[in-house]
Amino acid sequence: MASRYAAVAITTNGIRLALKLGALLADTEVYGYAKYSGDLQETSSALQVFAEPVRELLPKLFRQYEGIILFFSLGAAVRLIAPLLTDKRTDPAVIVIDESGEHVISMLSGHLGGANRLTLQIAQLLDSHPVITTASDVQGTFAVDLLGAEFGWRADHFAPMKTVSAALVNGEAVAFLQESGERSWLPPGAVLPAHVRLCGSMAELQEAPFSAAIVVTDLLLTGPASAALGERAVVYRPRSLVLGLGCNRGTSQEELETVVQDTLAELGLSLLSVRNVATAGIKGDEAGLIALCAKYGWKLTLYSPEQLNTVVLEQPSETVFKATGAYGVCEPAALLSSGARDLVLKKKKSGNVTIAVARVSFNEAGESLHE
Known part of the structure; x- marks a missing residue:
């Protein structure tokens, strides 16, 4: 599915307004009730016409789109959406707009689903009044x-x-x-x-x-x-840890993962806080590393020997230099990627894996200095 949002309208004026929004809000697909689409379906190729009752259409859209924008009354929206609700962590954002476009109401999944943010965006596009009722937003604090x-x-x-x-x-x-x-x-x-x-x-x-x-x-x-x-x-x-990893050629994902998990547990650090893995460019095709990063959604950051050698090491390795062109891999990679001056964990070797850990440096504005 290419579109993120579905705009659904069941009156002539509502369909016109939905088409207007569809032209202004990227990734929006417009659905109009066939009975009132009339000439609009001939003049707009963006209109998806539906003939079944809207209560039969909505369940299909509810699990397909990130946000549902309904151009009809709030009461009708409540009755139609209620049977579809599952969990605030998975339900899509639902926005209700009256057919004259006066008010844009954040109805469902205001925070986690992004309905509040989307409400403000749509209200600006349509020059409408946003209606947001979540307490933290009304009080001007954080959610x-x-x-x-x-x-x-x-x-x-x-x-x-x-x-x-x-x-x-x-x-x-x-x-x-x-x-x-x-x-x-x-x-x-x-x-x-x-x-x-x-x-x-x-x-x-x-x-x-x-x-x-x-x-x-x-x-x-x-x-x-x-x-x-x-x-x-x-x-x-927070995503505040960088893992510098080195490994022998052909090291399995399972061995890499075990070393990472055991090392973080020993350090008392959360696996959820790992931001990325950093290593030498020569390791960019290691299947085990690639699979490990894919499993956890970690970016694999690669450095050339010249970049790695800009970091002064306490114990440069001639053996590593002969294999990679750099005097170290996991320590300099972790420091370069994190922007840190010191390591949380200096190089530790375990089987076919070497690992170092660094904590990401942030500037005074709280922004990370490196990736």
Whole structure:
């Protein structure tokens, strides 16, 4: 499916407006009820005409598109969409627009599904009034379930989201600790509520009184820290770690994966925080490396011998130089990719694999310095 959005209209005016939006909003496919499409289907090749009742059409579209834009009353939309709902993490964004285009209403999946963002975009295109009712947006703060989404942050567990979100919008004490990752996570124009306390360390967070907590870290939480947070904390994993990997020719994905998992576990680091793998260009065709990166969605960043040799190493290897043209692979690759000055883990050899780990450096604006 090439299109991201489906615009559905069941009146003549609604179909005209849907076609207008389709011409302005990229990746939008327009569906018009046959009975009221009339000459519009002859003048617009973009119009998909349907003859069945809209209640039969919507289930087909609901699982196919990222967003559904409905040009009819909110009440009708509620009745038609209700039987199709599954989960806020998978349901598409649903937008409702009256047939005169006065109001654009974010109806479903405002945060995770992107309906709020899409509502604002459509309202600007149609010169309409956006209607958004989610509490965090109305209050001008941030949405817990969207924190760091633009950076690829991922939550360890989704279950605490409801508890933490409720505490945030109801003015309860919320502790916030960030140990790694981008610092520019607060949306443009949003403000940090007075009841959110920024903590400088896990020890400070554990001592602070709070109803809920948000922790942004690449460290695994164990012992007292885990016990203190319990089920009232959302733990986000920023993409803040770079794995420098070297391996003998033909090393399997399974061996590489085992070394990575065991190494991160020993360091107390989360696998979810790995941003990318870095290595020598000569390793760019290693099937095991390629398969490992594909499994986890990691980018494989490659460096030439000349680039790797710009990094001064404590223990340059003549053996590695003869094989690759560089005096080291995993350590310089990790440092170059992360922008870090020091390694979290210096080169460690395990079987056919060598691994080094670096933490991504961010500038004062919270932006990563390298990839």
